[in-house]
Amino acid sequence: MLLYNSAVSGNCYKVRLLLAHLGLEYETVDVSVVDRSGRAELLGLLNPGLRVPTLVLDDGRPLAESNAILWYFADGSEYLAADAYERAQTLQWMFFEQYSHEPNIAVARFWLAYSGKPEEFADRRSRVMTGGYAALDAMEHHLEFRTFLVGDRYSIADISLYAYTHVAHEGDFDLSSYPAIRAWLQRAASQPGHVSIDA
């Protein structure tokens, strides 16, 4: 398999983390998340969204969107429940991640730590900080009396939300008032086969 990958992208890290848990081998092509020129040429035939991660399976078929890739590989494994309601809840958290979490927390982190020009985004910063903290509030409330996001078992819902939550401080998010999230991050990082984002 071939993974069009960015080392700093949390979306790509999700895929690398699940494939590490599952012990699956793959090769990578590095794609910049700063210089986006050439993406149409590189990814146009593989992923209409022109985003990374984009994965090419051994038989040449492409697959895109980080959470769709997680689903493809986790289905049938211990990382995705068999129960229909728990599966829907897993998707609920992954759609929450792409709609309410990533566009705020990942974007704030990118602007501040990776764009090389944080000042250009200064006027849009307060909106993503507010949105990011709202997403963290929702997670904190949910995790207060739970071990993991769905069914009290580590799953791709946790992998999906771990990716950018554990580096939220790079976007200047302060997790000190989120004890349930911090304990959950520790539990996720202690799972068998865990790899760090810079592994």
Added chain:
Amino acid sequence: MLLYNSAVSGNCYKVRLLLAHLGLEYETVDVSVVDRSGRAELLGLLNPGLRVPTLVLDDGRPLAESNAILWYFADGSEYLAADAYERAQTLQWMFFEQYSHEPNIAVARFWLAYSGKPEEFADRRSRVMTGGYAALDAMEHHLEFRTFLVGDRYSIADISLYAYTHVAHEGDFDLSSYPAIRAWLQRAASQPGHVSIDA
């Protein structure tokens, strides 16, 4: 079943459309998408994201995120493929919808047609128009030689993207140069059991 619903929300319409196709009965509670006060009280225990649609199943269990709800009801029906790769592609298009399409096309439509104060969003408008047209470009390219988004069969991927694409003109998007999208919209609207957004 009880659907926390907004008549004008495309996200809610997705659920109503699939449930109509499947012939499933439900009751609705109307929730405003303009006045968001009281959402925490109304939805806080049901949906961490405080969004509509939120569905409460007959046994009282809640489910949220439009595309997760679609998956729950479509699985096992003709509206979701059995093949693992086609299922992952279905998710790919639904994540594309929530990340690249809805935050641009639905948001532009809301600001212009439903917010009651489009002038307040004027300075953010060009960004969502650019993003919306990029999403339409991706769909047009994909649909040019295809009947439907996944596996040449009408599925929840089509339902998901039909919802806001067919009302994109309310956000001032011009589909005249998107013939493949316009033909696909017609095919979707002619499916058995189709209901309109204002049905």
